[in-house]
Amino acid sequence: MSPTDATAEGLAIPSREAQAAKADNVDSRGRLLAADGTPLKASLRRALRREKLRAFMLVAPLLAFILITFIAPIGQMLTRSIGNEIVPTTIPGTLAAMGEWDPSVSDAPDERVFQALFFDMFLAAELKEHTKLGTRLNYEQQGMSSLFRGAGRQMDNFGEPYQEFLEDEIDEAWDTAAYWTTLMTTKEGGAAASDLTASVRARLQAMTEDAFAADMPIEVRADMAALLPQTATAYTEFLLTAVNVEEDDPLEEEPWEAVHAALAVDLADPDLRRAATTYAGPGAELLNRAAGRADEMPPLALKEAFLDDDEDWGDREIWGTIKQYAGVYTAGYYLAAVDMAYSPEGEVVEASVPIYLTLFWRTLVLSVTITGTCLLLGYPIAWLLANLPMRTANLLLILVLLPFWTSLLVRTSSWIVLLQDQGVINDVLVFIGIVADNNRLQMMFNEVGTVVAMTHILLPFMILPLFSVMKTIPPSYLRAAKSLGATNFTAFWRVYFPQTVPGIGAGAILVFILAIGYYITPELVGGTSGIFISNRIAYHISSSLNWGLAAALGSLLLIAVLVLYWLYDKIVGIDNVKLG
Amino acid sequence: MTASPAMAQDGPTCPEGEFTLTMVSWGGAYEASQEKAYYQPFTEACPNVTIVQESASNEAVAKLRAQAEAGNTTWDVVDVVASDAIRLCDEGLALEIDPEEWLAEAPDGTSAEDDFGDLLVSDCFIPQIVYSTTFGYRTDVEAWGGSVPGDICAVFDLEGFPGTRSLESRPINNMEWALYCDGVAKEDIYDVLETDEGQARAFAKLDSIKDSTIWWSAGAETPQRLADGEAVIGSTYNGRLFSVIEEQDQPVAMLWDMQVFDLDGWVIPSGVADEDLPAIEAFINFATDTQRLADQAKYISYGPARASSAPLVSTHAELGIEMAPHMPTDPNNAANTLLYNYEWWADFRDDLDAKFQAWLTR
Numbered sequence: 001m002s003p004t005d006a007t008a009e010g011l012a013i014p015s016r017e018a019q020a021a022k023a024d025n026v027d028s029r030g031r032l033l034a035a036d037g038t039p040l041k042a043s044l045r046r047a048l049r050r051e052k053l054r055a056f057m058l059v060a061p062l063l064a065f066i067l068i069t070f071i072a073p074i075g076q077m078l079t080r081s082i083g084n085e086i087v088p089t090t091i092p093g094t095l096a097a098m099g100e101w102d103p104s105v106s107d108a109p110d111e112r113v114f115q116a117l118f119f120d121m122f123l124a125a126e127l128k129e130h131t132k133l134g135t136r137l138n139y140e141q142q143g144m145s146s147l148f149r150g151a152g153r154q155m156d157n158f159g160e161p162y163q164e165f166l167e168d169e170i171d172e173a174w175d176t177a178a179y180w181t182t183l184m185t186t187k188e189g190g191a192a193a194s195d196l197t198a199s200v201r202a203r204l205q206a207m208t209e210d211a212f213a214a215d216m217p218i219e220v221r222a223d224m225a226a227l228l229p230q231t232a233t234a235y236t237e238f239l240l241t242a243v244n245v246e247e248d249d250p251l252e253e254e255p256w257e258a259v260h261a262a263l264a265v266d267l268a269d270p271d272l273r274r275a276a277t278t279y280a281g282p283g284a285e286l287l288n289r290a291a292g293r294a295d296e297m298p299p300l301a302l303k304e305a306f307l308d309d310d311e312d313w314g315d316r317e318i319w320g321t322i323k324q325y326a327g328v329y330t331a332g333y334y335l336a337a338v339d340m341a342y343s344p345e346g347e348v349v350e351a352s353v354p355i356y357l358t359l360f361w362r363t364l365v366l367s368v369t370i371t372g373t374c375l376l377l378g379y380p381i382a383w384l385l386a387n388l389p390m391r392t393a394n395l396l397l398i399l400v401l402l403p404f405w406t407s408l409l410v411r412t413s414s415w416i417v418l419l420q421d422q423g424v425i426n427d428v429l430v431f432i433g434i435v436a437d438n439n440r441l442q443m444m445f446n447e448v449g450t451v452v453a454m455t456h457i458l459l460p461f462m463i464l465p466l467f468s469v470m471k472t473i474p475p476s477y478l479r480a481a482k483s484l485g486a487t488n489f490t491a492f493w494r495v496y497f498p499q500t501v502p503g504i505g506a507g508a509i510l511v512f513i514l515a516i517g518y519y520i521t522p523e524l525v526g527g528t529s530g531i532f533i534s535n536r537i538a539y540h541i542s543s544s545l546n547w548g549l550a551a552a553l554g555s556l557l558l559i560a561v562l563v564l565y566w567l568y569d570k571i572v573g574i575d576n577v578k579l580g
Numbered sequence: 581m582t583a584s585p586a587m588a589q590d591g592p593t594c595p596e597g598e599f600t601l602t603m604v605s606w607g608g609a610y611e612a613s614q615e616k617a618y619y620q621p622f623t624e625a626c627p628n629v630t631i632v633q634e635s636a637s638n639e640a641v642a643k644l645r646a647q648a649e650a651g652n653t654t655w656d657v658v659d660v661v662a663s664d665a666i667r668l669c670d671e672g673l674a675l676e677i678d679p680e681e682w683l684a685e686a687p688d689g690t691s692a693e694d695d696f697g698d699l700l701v702s703d704c705f706i707p708q709i710v711y712s713t714t715f716g717y718r719t720d721v722e723a724w725g726g727s728v729p730g731d732i733c734a735v736f737d738l739e740g741f742p743g744t745r746s747l748e749s750r751p752i753n754n755m756e757w758a759l760y761c762d763g764v765a766k767e768d769i770y771d772v773l774e775t776d777e778g779q780a781r782a783f784a785k786l787d788s789i790k791d792s793t794i795w796w797s798a799g800a801e802t803p804q805r806l807a808d809g810e811a812v813i814g815s816t817y818n819g820r821l822f823s824v825i826e827e828q829d830q831p832v833a834m835l836w837d838m839q840v841f842d843l844d845g846w847v848i849p850s851g852v853a854d855e856d857l858p859a860i861e862a863f864i865n866f867a868t869d870t871q872r873l874a875d876q877a878k879y880i881s882y883g884p885a886r887a888s889s890a891p892l893v894s895t896h897a898e899l900g901i902e903m904a905p906h907m908p909t910d911p912n913n914a915a916n917t918l919l920y921n922y923e924w925w926a927d928f929r930d931d932l933d934a935k936f937q938a939w940l941t942r
Contacts, residue, residue, distance in 0.1 A: 128672045129672070131671065132671055134670070135670055135671065138930060142928050142930065142931040143928075145670070145927050146924075146926060146927045149926075352935075353935045355941065358941055359941070362941075420808065421744070422810050523797060527794060527795060528749070528941060539933075542638075542641065543641075543642075544929070544930055545641060545667065
């Protein structure tokens with residue numbers, strides 16, 4: 001018995017009692033059995049699953065296509081609009097050191113924070129990541145871009161005094177790869193500080209988004225990581241960068257100035273200095289000597305160095321911005337997209353130059369206007385198409401479709417030729433004397449231009465759904481209405497029009513959603529008062545590279561469309577939409 | 581690379597093997613001039629290199645970033661303006677170039693670094709041409725009563741020179757010109773513009789002509805508007821004006837006063853395939869030599885970016901007219917110029933642009 005037969009038979013059996021009567025078809029728990037002895041339900045489920053699987057396989061390519069080209073990019077856009085990893089991954093040490101620094105209490109943080117900033121920036125400059133961070137923060141606070149670019153150039157100089165002291169005053173060997181590798185690394189044996197290497201590697205990978213090799217020719221020794229923590233960290237950063245980014249042999253490379261500066265920081269700590277004085281491992285002699293003369297080291301004055309380079313480093317607002325954007329996620333882009341901003345104290349305030357809300361509002365108003373004009377112009381045309389003899393209707397339909405086959409730019413440019421000050425329409429009006437030559441109509445580079453050109457471009461999207469709906473309305477309905485005494489208008493309004501509502505709904509939704517995202521036409525004909533929010537999105541994508549803000553603006557636009565769609569569903573009902 | 585820089589003067593040092601290079605540029609007359617001056621001579625000498633052209637420079641920065649994020653860089657040499665090169669370099673999207681290693685020496689042995697001089701504005705940027713953003717005006721405006729604009733401030737003089745202006749819809753250049761015509765000394769412009777009062781002052785000056793101004797975003801718009809009579813005076817790139825005046829013979833003239841110099845050149849994407857590098861290096865070395873840069877000026881009125889090329893600029897390839905007087909760098913044209921301050925705009929661009937757009941929509 002096939003599953004379908006079983007179903008048919010099952011349906012034919014009126015009650016459970018009757019089923020149970022057929023004992024050979026029922027198991028001990030009263031379940032129906034198929035011919036092969038498996039429960040009927042399971043057998044049916046298996047058969048249906050096969051059907052479902054086949055159906056799923058048929059839609060799978062489309063589903064995958066939509067997932068990859070539609071859902072995934074939207075998801076990525078949403079994460080980009082709140083993503084802020086670049087700040088915490090580039091200057092984690094600085095952010096940790098800033099800790100409780102409060103912009104309302106002091107102007108700039110203390111020396112400790114500037115030390116952390118120096119090591120973060122030195123590493124970032126070596127990896128060429130500091131300018132990215134500057135660009136990111138410049139979106140929030142003007143001047144950050146050159147501040148970070150400028151500081152990046154100074155990093156070597158900031159560390160140089162410590163390197164020179166060690167090299168000139170203690171021993172020249174302090175500037176050689178050979179001594180440093182002996183002192184710090186597993187070159188001559190000893191246990192590696194694997195934890196340190198792993199954590200520094202993780203940090204570098206997060207910052208550069210590149211993979212760093214796990215097997216290193218040499219590593220910092222565990223005893224050094226305990227003895228000179230800052231130096232060990234800086235040296236590990238140097239080793240990993242040398243091997244992975246510069247692709248140099250760390251045994252040959254002199255370490256960075258930052259490593260010398262890190263040693264100065266370690267030796268400034270009395271406990272660490274005491275331990276370093278009595279250190280007895282490889283390369284002990286020079287380290288003991290350096291530790292013994294640590295008092296003579298150039299003082300640690302990195303705050304002064306930063307401020308000497310650019311006094312803006314002492315600016316409260318700069319540090320307020322850094323603190324404000326310290327998190328992995330930020331609401332900053334969305335705030336900017338609705339004309340708000342964080343103040344240096346971290347409060348949400350109105351942006352100094354509101355722009356986006358105006359543009360959102362204008363986009364909505366103009367899109368509704370365009371939808372309205374499309375409906376006004378498209379409705380009679382669609383009616384004509386639906387009611388003319390086939391041959392004439394087809395010819396007209398081609399005229400409607402013609403704009404589809406013409407380049408968007410050509411159509412837009414033609415409108416410029418027609419509508420501009422010295423354009424065809426104005427020339428004709430001046431010629432027949434309706435308009436004075438010095439008072440020509442302004443029909444381009446404003447809202448009028450945008451509405452006219454976009455109505456023309458989007459008109460087919462209104463006409464086609466209307467036409468396909470009107471085509472299905474039998475002319476006899478109108479005749480019946482009239483024969484029952486309706487006037488022309490009543491017949492149209494009470495009988496014909498309600499039947500075209502699904503077409504109007506479909507056309508209006510199509511035109512509105514297309515209009516709200518348009519940007520080429522407004523850019524060309526809209527001047528300053530006819531541009532849309534999409535023009536700003538395009539600007540942030542391709543010109544200012546502020547993709548986070550572009551994503552936030554795009555997300556808001558998406559939300560606006562979804563809300564309107566929902567409203568439409570509530571008011572008109574989405575079942576009432578007929579696309580063809 | 582084994583090629584000696586000096587050899588490039590005679591012809592390119594061809595790389596060994598088969599290569600396909602994708603060159604990205606601006607399209608139009610500009611890309612055509614590059615094709616004739618650089619691509620064709622190079623591929624004729626090195627038939628093992630195929631050059632594919634793509635006209636996408638106007639969105640190069642965004643596309644390079646997208647390519648880098650996708651880990652699939654398909655471009656080899658990208659033509660961008662200097663400010664974009666600086667941003668690409670900042671973002672780590674362009675390769676740093678050592679001029680001594682990559683660029684050809686001048687024929688007299690001057691090093692490339694000295695010959696290009698200050699125009700090497702970024703570590704990643706290979707300068708190609710100097711262009712300027714300047715004004716053109718119609719020569720047949722009746723309302724002007726026979727007078728012609730003598731300096732930049734005519735743009736802000738609606739009494740003496742009535743009519744529609746065509747300005748670029750971004751703050752860069754417009755703010756500087758506005759302050760200059762409001763009486764700020766040229767060397768103080770950026771200091772003043774850095775303050776809120778200075779910005780308000782520039783906007784106030786622009787307000788005075790806002791009602792008579794239409795704005796452009798593509799370089800072709802102003803020449804078109806001047807030719808149509810839609811605008812009587814407008815800013816655009818000097819090469820565009822050259823073609824309106826000399827090639828299309830329209831009643832338009834150049835106003836060189838306070839032209840803003842800017843640079844255009846090449847960058848190499850940092851994600852470029854290693855195996856393409858020999859061909860890229862050979863091409864750059866060939867294309868940046870003194871003669872080749874001078875050759876480009878035969879086809880378009882932009883000045884070569886290296887000092888030693890200037891004396892070699894000859895006549896237009898089709899019109900036969902002497903090109904030197906049409907170069908923005910010609911002493912007669914460059915009497916009063918403004919050098920675009922890249923560093924300053926890198927800082928203030930985002931902020932001022934938002935303010936400018938808000939001002940425009942007001």
